[in-house]
Amino acid sequence: MEKFQTLVREIEGLKTDMVNKDFLLTWQKSDAEIMATQKVAEALKMLRDHGNSTKLFDSGLAVSQFRDNSTRTRFSFASACNLLGLTVQDFDEGKSQIAHGETVRETANMISFLTEVIGIRDDMYLGAGHTYMKEVGAALEDGHREGVLPQRPTIVNLQCDIDHPTQAMADLLHLKNTYGSFEALRGKKIAMTWAYSPSYGKPLSVPQGIIGLMTRFGMDVELAYPEGYSLIPDCLDVAQSNAKKSGGNFKVVNSMEDAFKNADIVYPKSWAPYHVMETRTQLLRKNDSAGLKDLEKQCLANNAKYKSWECTEEKMKLTKGGKALYMHCLPADISGVSCKEGEVAASVFERYRIETYKEAGYKPYIIAAMILLGRFKDPAKVLGALAKNGKNRVGA
């Protein structure tokens, strides 16, 4: 556990201001806060791997609100909460809906009397998910200030229309462990590229999250998509500005091949074009199902023009030494396996399958770290105490 002690000392040295705050977008967090989250995640993983109990809560609720389907993130959140001793209570509004001011304000308080954390996924509507989380946050702030809530729960963004911080942060930890250190990421080229999928309407939050986070580590981030498949302009600005600050690089190209050239890491993944998501949100708000069907048809037809945007063995040969690390948030659309033609060739995926599982395996710890940092002022002390108490996780 010497490595653990080093980690704790490093965490001790990081100045963070995360208690009673929300984790919504990585670019709202300081470098120290990003590092603290990464290191607390690693420390919790070490404790668990070592057989230590990491139970910090004797009671307390963790509310999960999934306004879109989810299996992976649901289990990651459940695992993270369980690791810390929190009990998940699902808040299910019935059908996904765009709730309005008064209801949000009241409900946020009603579900929070004994709640420590609220995990929200709301990624269906462009302009709505992040806004909703901010509304909930303001209501919690108000409820706590007015004495309604004995504590101000921390919101963890489990994917919104703008960012998917638990995914991007797990991806970062995977990269750090693949290359040995955060320093080692400097200068590494990552190709975040659009890829063809027979489905439509996939959120933009993963590519936006990746370019927003990886540009902070001096990486050479190349975003590739067919013309018309751009992301939210603000997110491109964030990436540009981050790259400048970190001494990295950020570039947009319109060719998968260009992006793959000499890449250390490739992240081929489908998403819907920004302007389509905007139109879709308007149609959804108007409940215009004919319009939505039309849009889907057009969009799928348009997608079909770019079937060549597949991560094939040939394209992999363009990467550094032909051996770039393949990443995906899963599930991938695998050609000939989960669909006829998709994001990635079966043989490429299979070669990296286990790696993508490991990538996903960091998510429970990242979420647990976000919760821990949202609740405890002195995370180093808390982690140190867990190790010192040395209570076993399993056994009589």
Next chain:
Amino acid sequence: MEKFQTLVREIEGLKTDMVNKDFLLTWQKSDAEIMATQKVAEALKMLRDHGNSTKLFDSGLAVSQFRDNSTRTRFSFASACNLLGLTVQDFDEGKSQIAHGETVRETANMISFLTEVIGIRDDMYLGAGHTYMKEVGAALEDGHREGVLPQRPTIVNLQCDIDHPTQAMADLLHLKNTYGSFEALRGKKIAMTWAYSPSYGKPLSVPQGIIGLMTRFGMDVELAYPEGYSLIPDCLDVAQSNAKKSGGNFKVVNSMEDAFKNADIVYPKSWAPYHVMETRTQLLRKNDSAGLKDLEKQCLANNAKYKSWECTEEKMKLTKGGKALYMHCLPADISGVSCKEGEVAASVFERYRIETYKEAGYKPYIIAAMILLGRFKDPAKVLGALAKNGKNRVGA
């Protein structure tokens, strides 16, 4: 924690017989039992606010059965169980249905082998909800006597057709804390009045619960509704008899203004007329959807005659010093906010919004108190031990 010790001593002095019993209707409970529930709720809240663990169960299930939708009560029940260390397992029969004898008897046992408490909401059918809870109770009694169940779980009524004891008891605690003591409630006028709502079929259990409970504290309870919107006759009798015993007063009027006049507290809330609920139950039992639609239409049309039954600023001026405490079980139908015309004017609601949130905030503790008293013979001793052990709720 001196206040806590006083509370524990007061609880010690109350003679109660609640272990392995159900909490179905407040008027089935003695004054000492009502007081014990209030005081245990406060004691638990104090312990939690003080950072103490209140975990009394190392394992044990708490079954929740919601035969009608619920967010608030679901979270209150989940919070209460979590506070005590019980794990909620939802019993979901699929669609709400009126179950029959054999099934109830068997299922009640099947879900109870390791169960400490069963929380039930069943408020849709007049004559059915309370009856169902009694059937479950009898089945548990039988199962325990026959050696099927190692313990006899306590049922907590989370709202039935007759009473809503967790709401009324939370309301009472709110009143006690607003006015400083239970004694201070003596002589205070509370106007429990019908109010207009654009929806229909709201249960009678809240007004029935309020008049049945508040009349026990020497309050001046005035029930107001438009002609035809009466409650279950038995509940009026209960209120009358309670008022007589406590030296309070109970009166029915047909004018919101009359009720508001000089009131210390107003509780304007919509409900369906008793006879409509009876008809509705019959139609539901016959699955007569045409009949139900007709009834809804008639009933909404009838409601619309009483749109003036709104808690406006003008009516608030009629109350004592124009400053009566506004109460509501939430969500309220707020005019111009959650509906065009509703129970309460937006400005009135907004002024008391935080107060209604606090009112709701007592519910988890009231439910926890009902559970604790349903399981432990010596609640004062248990609470004393929790404080003495001084285990922290949060931390390594």
Next chain:
Amino acid sequence: MEKFQTLVREIEGLKTDMVNKDFLLTWQKSDAEIMATQKVAEALKMLRDHGNSTKLFDSGLAVSQFRDNSTRTRFSFASACNLLGLTVQDFDEGKSQIAHGETVRETANMISFLTEVIGIRDDMYLGAGHTYMKEVGAALEDGHREGVLPQRPTIVNLQCDIDHPTQAMADLLHLKNTYGSFEALRGKKIAMTWAYSPSYGKPLSVPQGIIGLMTRFGMDVELAYPEGYSLIPDCLDVAQSNAKKSGGNFKVVNSMEDAFKNADIVYPKSWAPYHVMETRTQLLRKNDSAGLKDLEKQCLANNAKYKSWECTEEKMKLTKGGKALYMHCLPADISGVSCKEGEVAASVFERYRIETYKEAGYKPYIIAAMILLGRFKDPAKVLGALAKNGKNRVGA
């Protein structure tokens, strides 16, 4: 607790190899493993009845996957997990579906990062349920070997198309406790017989489980069904071979009366004919709803020919001393109660009702034992430690 110490010593003497293994079919388990499961279940029940905490996990998920409806087994699984300190997280794929290779492999890993046990019910499709569980098991094996999963979760079969081991094992414990010892079962005649039910498509797993397990204890197992209602041929072979090894007897007859004659125990229960289940599976795979409707009609018509296959008072008179023990996995189709004509006469059922509840009451402990043996190499030591620590389950 002397009895407990004896039990622990007996468990110590049993050579088992169950850690990180799945419990799918009883006949894949050695005699020692079957006995260990029975005895651990009893030991856990003793500890709980004695007020001891049996919490072995400080954190850890238990995944439940119900691909068919369930109340009883859901609660049994929830109770078992809660008893040991595991938190249940439901894995709900939406509609029941026959999932394919890639998805199963990936999902099995995604839900298992911090998971100790996965309970699966998948009994709808002949040839599919057991196959699915094996696929999940292989994926977990692979994920653990590759370093994706820090532990290899144990799968507990909560009913598949072939066996229903948690039911059969609970039934066995009920028999053992009824007759005093496993030795006392030797020579006892059990009639596992088909019975009429107005429903159709009931799984074969209960009768298959019963004949597969009870034949191992030297019992005289008689399986009775109307012509055409046979079970999976392999399962008959298992029963035959088990009976031979144990010195018991296994016989198939086509008359309920013959089976009841001189029986010590009767287990009358409906199931669908093997060949119908095969056809049904094919139709389901083809989504042939017209074909399915046709099949149901034919099958119900065919069932109706055998309405005389009812466990009546008259038939009970044929059993040993007219006093055979009646068993059922519940819910039974009770004539004149839950249906017009069914599996059992109301008066017979009522006489044994409490016994069938007790039979069901063993299931949580059987499941808990399966989990414990799937996680701990030295179950005797773990149980001994629980008793020695003597932590109370309930109290401050």
